[in-house]
Each structure stands twice: as C-alpha cells, then as structure tokens.
Amino acid sequence: AQLVESGGGSVRIGGSLRVSCAFRLNAYIPYCMGWFRQAPGKVRDAFATIDLDGTTCYTDSVQGSFPVYKDGAENTLSLEMEHLAADDSAIYYCAAKRRYLGMKCAVSAPNFEYWGQGTQVTVSS
Numbered sequence: 001a002q003l004v005e006s007g008g009g010s011v012r013i014g015g016s017l018r019v020s021c022a023f024r025l026n027a028y029i030p031y032c033m034g035w036f037r038q039a040p041g042k043v044r045d046a047f048a049t050i051d052l053d054g055t056t057c058y059t060d061s062v063q064g065s066f067p068v069y070k071d072g073a074e075n076t077l078s079l080e081m082e083h084l085a086a087d088d089s090a091i092y093y094c095a096a097k098r099r100y101l102g103m104k105c106a107v108s109a110p111n112f113e114y115w116g117q118g119t120q121v122t123v124s125s
Helices: none
Strands: 002-006 011-013 017-024 031-038 045-049 054-057 067-073 075-081 090-098 119-124
Touching: 017 031, 017 090, 031 067, 031 075, 031 119, 045 067, 075 090
Parallel strands: 011 119
Antiparallel strands: 002 017, 017 075, 031 045, 031 090, 045 054, 067 075, 090 119
16 A cells, blocks of 8 residues: 655645645555544544545545545545644645455544655644
C-alpha cells in the first residue's frame, strides 16, 4: 500500500486550500479511507472518513467546510478546505484501512492501517 499527500502549503486566514492523496492499494480489497491532522503538541486526530460507497463522516469542527472526494478511477482522495482558521494549521495525513464486514468506517473508529507521509498546512494572517 502507498499513499502520498500533496498540495499543502501556506494560506491566509479565511482562505481555501486543496490537499490530495494519491493512493495505491490492493484493487481486490475494499478500503475505508480517512483524513487526519496533527497540530504541534497535539495528538493526531481523524476528522473525515469516506467509505467505499462514498458515504462520508466528519467531525463537527469541519462539517460543511472540509468536503472529501474520492476518484476511484484516478486513485485520488481530495480534501477541499474552506474558511481556514489559524487552528487548522497542522500536518495533514491521508490513511486507509481494509474494510472488513461489520467494520465501522467513521471518525469514531480511527484505527487505520496505512498512512501517507503527511503534508504541512499553515494558516496565518
């Protein structure tokens, strides 16, 4: 499995930024995918997941502002961040886990198996 994030950088408060994740996973296994972030001095937290049928789940803090899209044909996961605030500054990671029957694909089940290297997002005035 391989996941590679891109698109991080610096943006002004209130601005928008798109982060992408190019993934290479076993085509014969279904996966749940997710986005995590880790701010300085804090733990890495899940804030969005997307299931194999496209169902998404978000934390309240990003609901409506950070939509997630998956392009199965292009093997790309995208995160469209809008209305960015200073406390959105963090390293952003995409992740994947095998989607076994009965497994929950949601931000409340952050036990992911495969990780990208992360991309830095800095929001400032």
